[in-house]
Every structure is written in structure tokens, then in C-alpha cells.
Amino acid sequence: MIAAYAFHGQGEEAIHLFEEMQGRxxxxNEVTFLSLLYACSHCGLRKKGMELFEMMEKQCGLKPSVQHYTCMVDLLGRSGCLSEAEDMIRSMRVKPDAAIWKTLLSACKINKEADMAQRIAEEVLRLQPQDSSSYVLLANAHASAGRWKDVSEVWKAMRDKNVKKEPGVSWLEIKNQVHQFCMSDKYHPEYEKIESYLKELIAEIKKKASVLHDMGVEEKEYNLTHHSEKLAVAFALMHTPPGMPIRIMKNLRICGDCHAAFRCISEVRNSEIVVRDGSRFHHFRNGKCSCGDYW
Structure with missing residues (x-):
């Protein structure tokens, strides 16, 4: 239950349940604290996360694994404490893996720290030379800092090393049938209808809010309108009664543009949209998301 609360962005509920456990x-164990630290990192509960991390070892006698440290690096990174997060990685008692360095790299991108991103990306690629997501994060970090020459060099390095970016794929089930969508997927039998509907929908929500903003290089490379999750939402709205919840699965982390668009769509269409991306659940209702735009 603590893990479930964490995945759905209900950090306070996760902590309350842990306190109830203690009271009883x-x-x-290690899994309990991993779920708690995950909840804290995804809800911005920095102080509580630090307390739990200290409690884990000092009061419960549990040694933190690289996964626990990764949650702490994520927590610090999201709070803007990048130097502290890097110091933690370099001083921890377990060997760092690519995932923990990538977590810090993601924080560099969020905080627009291009110089640090370059250094951290080298650590990731030393362990996983063919990891496409690290190149994308680094390119976006340079883009956020307006370093377009560096952006071009990152994409060139990907091409030279034959690193392929993992395509975004989304799934949803309607009337006991699973439908799959890929970015710019023109092979779906209703593609033209979906595209037409989506254009009208995007035009409608743009009148209410500036959705397409702060586009990183990853988004600029492709047409934002054709991201797999947008195609899936459009298809669902076309084939479900008004007000019926829409549930979508995605293999990658939802991008900032799609996240903003779904908030607006949930308000404009009075719909509940639930997206399970590569990291967590997002519940969109009445123009808001359960993650509080913190993911």
C-alpha cells in the first residue's frame, strides 16, 4: 500500500500509513523505506525524506542499497541541491550504477545546469555507452541553456555511434480490445480521423492556455501533435462516452508538452485521464494532475 501511494503521488498518505505501521x-524493511523515499522524492518532501533515510540505518539497522541512494539523489536533485546529490553519489558506500548517474543527469536538465550535465553524462555513458536517453537528456540540458551548437554535437555523436532513440509507445483498452500507438503512427486504420480530431482538440485547448511552451530539443525534433500518448487520448475521446475515465500506458516518461496538454484536455472535455508512464501514475482531473506538475 505504501508503494501504491508512492506511485500515485500520494506522499503524505504513504507516510501516514508508515506511521500507522510503527504504531502497531x-x-x-528495505522495501518499506525504498517506497517511502520514492514517495518523498516524487512529492517534494525533502525534509521528511532526509529523516527517513537517516532513520533507516540509525534506528532500524538497515543498510541502504544503490536504489535507496538513487531515491535520495532524485529527492535532492528535484530540490535543486545538485552539488549535494553529486557528493552523495561519490561518497556512498555502494558502487554507483548508470541509473543513479542518470537520475542526477535528469535533475541537471530540469535545473538547466548544462555544464554539470556534460560531466554527469560522461559518467553514465562510461557505464552504458549505447544509452539513448542519456544523450537526449544531455541535449535537452544544452537546449535549455541555449547552447544549440552543443545540442547539434550531441545528436551528431548519437548518429556517429549508431545510438537509436527508443520510440514512444502508448496502449489503451477499449471494449476488450487493446490499441497501440507509436509516434506519428500512420498505420492505424483510423489515423486520418485521429489526426483531424487531434488538430481540432489542440486548437481548442490553445485558446484556453499556452500549452506548447519551453520545447526542448527532443520535442523540436518531432511534431508534438503526434506523440503516441496524444494519439491514444484522441482515439479514446472519439470512442468512449463523455465522462468515461481514460486509462493509458506508456513505455517512456511523459513529456512536458503532453502533460500540459492533458491537464487542459481534462478540463475542456471534463474527462479523467490516467496515464501510467515509465515512472509513475498521473491522474488528470479538472485541469490538474495528481503529481502537482512535480515528476
């Missing part, structure tokens, strides 16, 4: 004398 139930013993917490």
Missing part, C-alpha cells in the same frame, strides 16, 4: 509495532 510492525517492522519496516
Amino acid at each position: 509495532g510492525l517492522e519496516a
Whole structure:
């Protein structure tokens, strides 16, 4: 239950349940603390996360694994404490893996720290030379800093090393049938109808809010309108009764533009949209998301 609360962005509920566990004398283990730290990192609960991390070892006698440290690096990174996060990686008692460096790289992109991103990307690519997401994060970090020459060099390096970007894929089920969408997927039998509907929908929500903003290089490379999750939402709205919840699965992290668009769509169409991306659940209702735009 604590893990479920964490994945759905309900950090306070996760902590409350942990406190109830303590009150009943139930013993917490490594998995309990991993779920708690994940909840704190995705809800901006920096102070509580630090307390739990200290409690884990000092009070419960549990040694943190690289996964626990990764949650802490994510927590610090999202709070803007990038130097502190890097110091933690370099001083921790377990060997860092590519995932923890990539977590810090993502924080560099969010905080527009291009110089640090370059250094951290080298750590990731030393461990995983063919990891496409690291190149994309680095390129977006340079783009956020307006370093377009560096952006071009990153994409060139990807081409030279034959690194392929993992395509975004989304799934949803309607009337016991699973429908799959890829970016700019023109092979779906209703593609033209979906494209037409989506253009009208995007035009409608743009009248209410400036959705297409702060586009990074990843988004500029492709037509934002044709991201797989947007195609899936349009198809669902076309084939479900008004007000019926829409549930979508995606293999990658939802991009900022699609996230903003879904907030607007949930308000304009009075719909509940639930997206399970590569990291967590997002519940869009009445123009807001359960993650509080913190993901």
C-alpha cells in the first residue's frame, strides 16, 4: 500500500500509513523505506525524506542499497541541491550504477545546469555507452541553456555511434480490445480521423492556455501533435462516452508538452485521464494532475 501511494503521488498518505505501521509495532524493511523515499522524492518532501533515510540505518539497522541512494539523489536533485546529490553519489558506500548517474543527469536538465550535465553524462555513458536517453537528456540540458551548437554535437555523436532513440509507445483498452500507438503512427486504420480530431482538440485547448511552451530539443525534433500518448487520448475521446475515465500506458516518461496538454484536455472535455508512464501514475482531473506538475 505504501508503494501504491508512492506511485500515485500520494506522499503524505504513504507516510501516514508508515506511521500507522510503527504504531502497531510492525517492522519496516528495505522495501518499506525504498517506497517511502520514492514517495518523498516524487512529492517534494525533502525534509521528511532526509529523516527517513537517516532513520533507516540509525534506528532500524538497515543498510541502504544503490536504489535507496538513487531515491535520495532524485529527492535532492528535484530540490535543486545538485552539488549535494553529486557528493552523495561519490561518497556512498555502494558502487554507483548508470541509473543513479542518470537520475542526477535528469535533475541537471530540469535545473538547466548544462555544464554539470556534460560531466554527469560522461559518467553514465562510461557505464552504458549505447544509452539513448542519456544523450537526449544531455541535449535537452544544452537546449535549455541555449547552447544549440552543443545540442547539434550531441545528436551528431548519437548518429556517429549508431545510438537509436527508443520510440514512444502508448496502449489503451477499449471494449476488450487493446490499441497501440507509436509516434506519428500512420498505420492505424483510423489515423486520418485521429489526426483531424487531434488538430481540432489542440486548437481548442490553445485558446484556453499556452500549452506548447519551453520545447526542448527532443520535442523540436518531432511534431508534438503526434506523440503516441496524444494519439491514444484522441482515439479514446472519439470512442468512449463523455465522462468515461481514460486509462493509458506508456513505455517512456511523459513529456512536458503532453502533460500540459492533458491537464487542459481534462478540463475542456471534463474527462479523467490516467496515464501510467515509465515512472509513475498521473491522474488528470479538472485541469490538474495528481503529481502537482512535480515528476
